[in-house]
Structures are given as C-alpha cells and as structure tokens.
Amino acid sequence: MEPYEMTAWEARDALLRGEMSALELTRAVQERIEEVEGRVRAYVTLTLEEALRAAREADDRMRRGQDPGGVAGLPMAVKDVLCTRGVRTTCASRMLRDYVPVYDATVISRLRDQGLTMIGKANMDEFAMGSSTENSFFQVTRNPWDLERVPGGSSGGSAAAVAAGEALWALGSDTGGSIRQPASFCGLVGLKPTYGLVSRYGLVAFASSLDQVGPITRDVRDCALLLSLIAGHDHRDSTSLKVEIPDYQAGLGGGVRGMRMGVPVELMGEGLAPGVRSRMEESFRLLEGLGAELEETSLPSLEYALSAYYIIAPAEASSNLARFDGVRYGYRAEGAEDVLQMYGRTRAAGFGPEVKRRIMLGTYALSAGYYEAYYGQAQKVRTLIIEDFRKAFSRYDILLSPTSPTVAFRVGEKTADPLSMYLSDVCTIPVNLAGIPAMSIPCGLDEGMPVGLQMMAPPLQEARLLQAAHALEQALGRRFTAILNGEGGGR
Numbered sequence: 144m145e146p147y148e149m150t151a152w153e154a155r156d157a158l159l160r161g162e163m164s165a166l167e168l169t170r171a172v173q174e175r176i177e178e179v180e181g182r183v184r185a186y187v188t189l190t191l192e193e194a195l196r197a198a199r200e201a202d203d204r205m206r207r208g209q210d211p212g213g214v215a216g217l218p219m220a221v222k223d224v225l226c227t228r229g230v231r232t233t234c235a236s237r238m239l240r241d242y243v244p245v246y247d248a249t250v251i252s253r254l255r256d257q258g259l260t261m262i263g264k265a266n267m268d269e270f271a272m273g274s275s276t277e278n279s280f281f282q283v284t285r286n287p288w289d290l291e292r293v294p295g296g297s298s299g300g301s302a303a304a305v306a307a308g309e310a311l312w313a314l315g316s317d318t319g320g321s322i323r324q325p326a327s328f329c330g331l332v333g334l335k336p337t338y339g340l341v342s343r344y345g346l347v348a349f350a351s352s353l354d355q356v357g358p359i360t361r362d363v364r365d366c367a368l369l370l371s372l373i374a375g376h377d378h379r380d381s382t383s384l385k386v387e388i389p390d391y392q393a394g395l396g397g398g399v400r401g402m403r404m405g406v407p408v409e410l411m412g413e414g415l416a417p418g419v420r421s422r423m424e425e426s427f428r429l430l431e432g433l434g435a436e437l438e439e440t441s442l443p444s445l446e447y448a449l450s451a452y453y454i455i456a457p458a459e460a461s462s463n464l465a466r467f468d469g470v471r472y473g474y475r476a477e478g479a480e481d482v483l484q485m486y487g488r489t490r491a492a493g494f495g496p497e498v499k500r501r502i503m504l505g506t507y508a509l510s511a512g513y514y515e516a517y518y519g520q521a522q523k524v525r526t527l528i529i530e531d532f533r534k535a536f537s538r539y540d541i542l543l544s545p546t547s548p549t550v551a552f553r554v555g556e557k558t559a560d561p562l563s564m565y566l567s568d569v570c571t572i573p574v575n576l577a578g579i580p581a582m583s584i585p586c587g588l589d590e591g592m593p594v595g596l597q598m599m600a601p602p603l604q605e606a607r608l609l610q611a612a613h614a615l616e617q618a619l620g621r622r623f624t625a626i627l628n629g630e631g632g633g634r
C-alpha cells in the first residue's frame with residue numbers, strides 16, 4: 144500500500160512506530176497531487192509549504208519523544224468555506240476570490256493545536272449551494288472513480304481529494320447533505336454532526352440554522368477520531384452546545400446486536416435507482432445478520448422536507464449573503480457612479496447563477512405578504528419533521544436510508560435543471576431540518592460507482608451512529624472505500 148492510500152489512523156500508527164516520517168508521508172501525498180490533480184481538480188488553493196512545515200514539526204516532536212498531536216503529519220483537505228488565517232478562503236466564489244481571513248475558524252484552530260497538516264483548500268459549490276461541485280467559480284471537480292462523473296457536492300473537492308489520494312482525510316460542511324452526498328458518491332465515510340456539536344465560528348454562513356462542519360474520511364475510525372477533535376463547546380458560536388464529548392473511538396467495537404432500526408418508507412420510494420435499492424436491501428440483511436432488528440416505518444412529513452428546505456435555506460442565505468456588498472471585503476465592481484450602482488454591479492458580477500437564484504428565492508419567500516404563506520408554512524413543516532423524528536426515535540435506535548437516490552451522475556447531466564439537482568438531496572435534507580446527526584457509509588457499487596447507506600440517530604447520539612457504522616463496515620470489509628483500496632477505475 145502506498146502511504147497516501149492509508150487511513151489517517153493507520154498512518155498515525157506508522158508514524159508513532161517510526162516506520163515512516165511525517166515528511167515522507169506528506170511528500171508522498173504531494174507527489175500524488177502532482178500526478179492526479181490535473182485530472183481531478185479537487186483544490187482551489189494548495190498549501191504544500193505549510194503542510195511540509197507542519198510535517199517537519201511533527202517529526203521534530205516525535206524525535207524528542209513528545210506527542211505530536213492527534214492530526215499531526217496527516218495531510219488533510221479543508222473545504223474552502225472554513226476561514227484559515229493567512230490562506231485565502233474563497234467559498235469558490237468570485238466574490239471572495241482574493242479574501243484572506245485574519246482569523247482561523249474554531250475547528251481550524253482546534254486542529255492546529257493538534258498539529259494540523261493542511262495540504263490545501265478544497266473546491267466546492269459556490270457558497271456551498273449545490274450537489275455536484277459544478278457551481279464553483281473556479282473549476283469543475285471530477286469524481287476519481289470515473290472522471291466523467293461529478294464527485295457530489297457541495298463538499299466535492301474534499302471528497303474527491305480523499306478518494307484520489309490527494310489527502311488522507313478532509314473537513315466538509317453540510318447544510319442539506321453536502322458532507323454525506325459527496326462521501327457517498329466517492330466511496331467514503333461522511334458525518335453530519337448534531338446541530339451545535341461542532342462550532343460554526345469561522346464557517347462562512349449559508350443557512351445558519353442548518354450548517355454544520357464534519358469529517359469526510361476513508362473509514363469509520365478516522366471519522367470518530369476527527370469528530371472527537373473538532374466537537375465541543377465554543378463561546379464564539381451562540382448555538383454551540385455545552386455538552387461532554389465522549390470518546391467516540393472507545394465504543395466502535397460494540398456491534399449492533401439488539402439495536403432497533405427503522406427504515407422510513409418515504410426515503411425508499413420512487414426515483415430510487417434499482418441498483419441502489421439492491422445495495423440497501425443487502426446491507427439491511429447484513430445488519431440483521433449481525434443481530435439488529437429492522438422494520439419498515441413511516442415519517443409522513445418527510446415528503447415535504449425538500450420543499451421546506453428550499454424555502455428556509457434560501458431565506459437564511461438571502462440574509463447571510465447581504466454582507467457581500469463590495470464595501471468591507473471581497474470583490475468590488477469598478478466604475479460605479481454611486482453606492483447603489485456599486486452594490487448592484489458588485490453583486491451582479493460577484494455571484495454565480497445558483498447563488499443569485501437562492502438569493503432571489505429567499506428574498507421572495509421573506510417579502511411582505513408572502514412571509515406567512517411560504518416561510519411561516521415551511522417552519523411549521525420543520526416542526527412536524529422534528530416531531531416525526533422524535534416519535535420514530537422512541538421506537539428505534541437508528542433510522543436507515545440511502546444517502547442519495549442514485550450513484551454519482553455525469554458532469555453536465557443536471558446543470559440545466561435545478562429541480563433535478565435539488566432532488567439529489569431528498570434523503571439527506573430532513574436530517575438538517577431536524578438537527579440530528581447522520582452518516583453515510585459505503586455499502587457497495589452500482590454501475591461501478593459507490594453507493595452510500597445513510598444512518599440517522601437522535602440528537603447527540605454520534606457514538607451510537609459510529610458504533611453501528613463500524614459494525615457494517617467490518618461486515619462489508621473496506622472494499623468500497625476510495626478507489627485506492629477498492630475496485631474503482633479512474634486511476
């Protein structure tokens with residue numbers, strides 16, 4: 144196995160045993176980037192020098208017998224929506240093309256304390272709006288399993304980097320599925336934490352009541368490791384929860400015997416690709432074989448989740464993105480005669496078409512006369528969804544569904560039809576509306592492309608989620624994670 148193919152925990156063990164140095168590992172990833180990045184195009188900005196510096200520091204510490212920190216020397220991709228001090232943070236938008244933050248997001252400063260070895264800022268859909276990474280101002284990222292296909296989105300650069308061996312693991316953000324869906328499309332593990340578990344300070348806001356930061360990794364253990372380092376209270380985020388963070392790795396071996404699992408029929412209905420359905424059914428049998436009790440169930444309000452999301456998320460976005468007006472930071476259009484013209488021209492040229500669509504949808508939904516009919520209704524639906532999940536979790540420990548109704552689609556296949564693009568997140572969106580945690584775990588192939596199974600749990604039950612995901616992963620073997628260890632093409 145090449146060093147860049149390892150999981151982060153395998154690489155960490157190898158570093159601590161002195162079998163390789165952090166510098167060697169980082170150089171191996173750097174060479175891999177030189178080899179494949181021209182085709183995959185996962186990164187907006189590479190930070191190789193910073194990574195090599197961090198790797199040397201990790202080696203120095205280990206040589207002196209010190210603990211180098213939990214992520215030291217383990218090259219990580221960071222979605223370009225997280226502020227990184229001194230490194231430009233673009234949100235894949237023309238608006239922020241040259242924006243260099245003067246501070247680190249809390250997740251970044253926490254990881255810096257643990258020896259963060261950031262290899263680059265990963266491409267994404269502009270301001271995290273999209274499901275394919277085709278909405279980037281800079282470039283379209285390709286799926287390493289099949290370069291004709293999308294890596295998913297909006298954290299598509301993060302997922303593609305990990306699947307292609309251009310990073311060992313990554314950070315993404317998830318407002319309606321943007322961690323889980325690209326993880327699913329690229330054969331990786333992705334976790335959207337409970338709302339409030341991970342700080343949003345320094346995460347450029349899309350829809351503040353839905354956004355969460357989380358890991359995209361090659362296996363469940365890496366996911367547990369990274370989550371335990373980024374989770375926890377932050378006084379800089381007013382929605383951050385004050386809770387004890389358990390040792391997520393400790394319970395991984397616990398299995399699923401006796402766990403009650405529900406399968407919402409609403410997420411297994413029409414539009415589900417036959418191959419995805421087959422992989423789901425195989426995984427369900429496997430979980431039963433491991434001692435879980437599975438049952439079909441119904442959460443009737445889920446039918447309205449997508450519609451509610453496409454009111455609430457754009458409404459919040461229209462307000463959050465009002466700050467990009469050319470005054471304080473970011474792009475400013477030249478040659479305007481007065482301030483109104485300057486705002487108008489800046490926003491017309493600085494935002495791409497999908498972002499403009501969301502701003503217009505959101506502004507409309509919030510406007511006088513329509514507020515109750517749209518935004519008010521959507522909030523009521525959101526309450527019903529929360530209620531439905533609460534009831535379901537009184538009977539089940541975990542809920543199961545596909546992560547996405549199909550495998551990765553082809554580049555350009557859905558760009559002309561926003562609605563079909565929106566439908567790609569039909570299974571992931573309810574989770575954000577309810578604020579609960581969920582994961583995507585690779586569970587097989589369809590059309591030669593990875594399929595992801597979604598597991599959902601009650602608020603703050605990430606440990607249970609990781610435990611169940613680990614059991615499934617062990618039963619399946621890691622045959623479907625990343626092209627590097629799997630049977631995927633693209634190399």
Ligand code: GLN
Nearest residue numbers: 271272273318319320321
């Ligand atoms: N695809 C969804 C959207 O475009 C979700 C994006 C996300 O989770 N950031 O809104």
